[in-house]
Amino acid sequence: MGGYNVDRNEFVELVKRLCGVVGPSGREHDVRGLVIDLVRDYADGLWVDSLGNVIALKRGGGVYRFLLAAHMDEIGLFVSFIEDSGFLRVQPIGGVGERALVFQRVLVKTRDGRVYRGVIGLKPPHAAKPEELRQVPEIKDLFVDVGARSRDEVKAMGIDVGDVIVFDRDVALLGSDRITGRGFDDRLGLAVAIKAFQMIERSEADIYLVATVQEEVGLKGARTTSFSIDPHIALAIDTTVANDLPGTPQSEWVTALGKGPAIKIADGRGSSGIIVHKEIVDKLIEVANKLGIPYQLEVLPGGTTDASAIQLNREGVPTGVVSIPTRYLHSPVEVADINDAINAIKLVKGFAEALTPEYIEGLKKRKIK
Numbered sequence: 557m558g559g560y561n562v563d564r565n566e567f568v569e570l571v572k573r574l575c576g577v578v579g580p581s582g583r584e585h586d587v588r589g590l591v592i593d594l595v596r597d598y599a600d601g602l603w604v605d606s607l608g609n610v611i612a613l614k615r616g617g618g619v620y621r622f623l624l625a626a627h628m629d630e631i632g633l634f635v636s637f638i639e640d641s642g643f644l645r646v647q648p649i650g651g652v653g654e655r656a657l658v659f660q661r662v663l664v665k666t667r668d669g670r671v672y673r674g675v676i677g678l679k680p681p682h683a684a685k686p687e688e689l690r691q692v693p694e695i696k697d698l699f700v701d702v703g704a705r706s707r708d709e710v711k712a713m714g715i716d717v718g719d720v721i722v723f724d725r726d727v728a729l730l731g732s733d734r735i736t737g738r739g740f741d742d743r744l745g746l747a748v749a750i751k752a753f754q755m756i757e758r759s760e761a762d763i764y765l766v767a768t769v770q771e772e773v774g775l776k777g778a779r780t781t782s783f784s785i786d787p788h789i790a791l792a793i794d795t796t797v798a799n800d801l802p803g804t805p806q807s808e809w810v811t812a813l814g815k816g817p818a819i820k821i822a823d824g825r826g827s828s829g830i831i832v833h834k835e836i837v838d839k840l841i842e843v844a845n846k847l848g849i850p851y852q853l854e855v856l857p858g859g860t861t862d863a864s865a866i867q868l869n870r871e872g873v874p875t876g877v878v879s880i881p882t883r884y885l886h887s888p889v890e891v892a893d894i895n896d897a898i899n900a901i902k903l904v905k906g907f908a909e910a911l912t913p914e915y916i917e918g919l920k921k922r923k924i925k
Contacts, residue, residue, distance in 0.1 A: 574743040580632030616759035623787035626749035627771030633721040642704035650772030661724040723888035752904035778862035782869035792863035796879035811881035816850030817900035820877035829860025836876035
């Protein structure tokens with residue numbers, strides 16, 4: 557196998573670039589342009605489909621198709637109404653929790669591409685009733701203040717109903733090994749997938765890197781691209797819960813930072829998201845052990861990834877998931893360990909280069925009679 561050296565500073569800069577653009581579900585345009593620039597020189601084929609997914613092809617053996625997926629979109633908000641006083645009312649895009657929204661700075665992106673800063677407001681504690689201070693506000697009670705004094709002033713800024721809003725946070729280092737920021741779900745996974753795609757030197761399968769759209773609102777991009785590519789085998793790269801926090805029993809951590817990427821076993825309520833193909837889990841463990849990559853095994857009690865849609869394509873696709881442990885998911889201050897992400901790159905590259913025709917054939921349907 558080829559080299560596995562990943563430049564740490566270069567990778568952090570890649571994460572910063574990907575997290576630095578506004579791209580909630582359905583409005584991934586700026587992320588898409590960046591992905592195209594990042595993979596253009598490493599791909600034998602490159603295109604965007606009608607839903608907006610980016611597909612990059614690196615040719616391998618020419619017989620088998622390996623799909624490597626990570627989603628471009630992040631959670632956010634739509635402007636749903638503009639008050640006469642100039643405040644914006646909002647509705648969520650994806651799994652936005654009200655607890656994470658209160659008193660946050662945000663970016664408002666207009667239809668013509670202008671970006672304005674705003675803040676999410678709520679009645680201050682001095683004016684709130686005691687019972688209100690103990691409650692998490694509902695989305696209907698929140699509003700965005702962009703500094704405008706009237707609805708007409710908001711309109712003059714180019715802001716209108718349907719414009720999108722995301723948290724306003726840059727990626728920053730915490731200590732020497734950890735980073736914090738918004739949109740790690742799944743720009744961090746996207747960075748891992750892009751870097752692995754760039755580094756894969758040989759494979760018995762054609763590698764299809766897909767940067768998917770609208771994962772946060774129903775795994776939509778993964779559904780359409782898995783149908784069009786019709787892969788023989790697939791991996792999704794995404795973040796997962798790291799609950800290694802004070803007051804949380806270790807049995808509820810799911811994963812911990814700094815212990816390596818997670819090899820998913822199952823996710824979703826009652827394992828209703830995906831139960832990963834056993835042979836895929838075994839191969840990922842085999843590759844990790846061979847390359848000396850630390851890893852964790854992940855059983856996630858809620859939430860799922862693009863893998864759930866890919867797995868159910870046509871008559872079924874053996875699909876695995878490599879996860880990057882992340883604290884405070886779907887917040888503006890997500891935290892991840894750089895080493896976990898770099899080891900995820902090595903694991904994905906090693907997996908792709910370990911695929912053989914015999915292994916892939918062993919995963920296909922078998923005629924018994």
